[in-house]
Amino acid sequence: MKQSDVPQCIELWKTTGMRIAAFEREKKECLAMLKMNYTSCFVAISDKKIIGSVFGTFNGRRGWIYHLAVHNNWQKKGIGLLLMEKTEQALAKQKVTKIILAVHISNLKVIPFYEKLGYVIMPDALLFEKGLSGNK
Numbered sequence: 001m002k003q004s005d006v007p008q009c010i011e012l013w014k015t016t017g018m019r020i021a022a023f024e025r026e027k028k029e030c031l032a033m034l035k036m037n038y039t040s041c042f043v044a045i046s047d048k049k050i051i052g053s054v055f056g057t058f059n060g061r062r063g064w065i066y067h068l069a070v071h072n073n074w075q076k077k078g079i080g081l082l083l084m085e086k087t088e089q090a091l092a093k094q095k096v097t098k099i100i101l102a103v104h105i106s107n108l109k110v111i112p113f114y115e116k117l118g119y120v121i122m123p124d125a126l127l128f129e130k131g132l133s134g135n136k
């Protein structure tokens with residue numbers, strides 16, 4: 001993924017129904033994520049158009065995957081699988097030992113996809129969040 005791909009990725013995410021932030025915030029955060037993880041974030045391209053995306057990130061402790069998406073017209077053709085494989089290989093090169101990803105409660109239909117790739121629902125963890133009020 002290149003920095004200039006990010007606006008087109010945001011348009012892609014909108015069409016897949018993914019939950020994303022407002023454009024400017026999404027762009028800023030994704031550019032920052034890409035800068036820190038440029039070897040493990042990928043796009044899938046067809047006819048010069050972005051049809052898939054994934055951010056593989058490493059925070060020194062764990063790998064986290066964000067914004068995996070494949071354009072609706074291109075789903076179920078193995079592109080999601082390919083993006084995940086590339087990301088895992090890139091994170092493995094950085095000696096990441098475990099990858100974590102979150103699935104929104106409204107999107108449980110993707111569970112079989114991740115299970116097919118060997119991901120398991122963590123039996124002993126919940127995600128917590130806290131907004132930092134100065135940084136909206």
Ligand SMILES: CC(C)(COP(=O)(O)OP(=O)(O)OC[C@H]1O[C@@H](n2cnc3c(N)ncnc32)[C@H](O)[C@@H]1OP(=O)(O)O)[C@@H](O)C(=O)NCCC(=O)NCCS
Nearest residue numbers: 016068069070075076077078079080081103109110112113
């Ligand atoms: C989830 C997503 C990325 C999968 O991408 P994809 O390109 O359609 O997946 P693939 O074609 O590589 O599928 C790989 C395998 O998973 C299966 N699979 C994919 N989506 C599935 C689903 N919703 N339910 C059951 N199995 C599914 C495929 O059938 C395939 O199995 P097979 O090899 O036995 O045929 C895609 O559906 C998507 O972009 N969804 C909208 C955005 C989203 O929800 N992203 C995930 C955020 S957590």
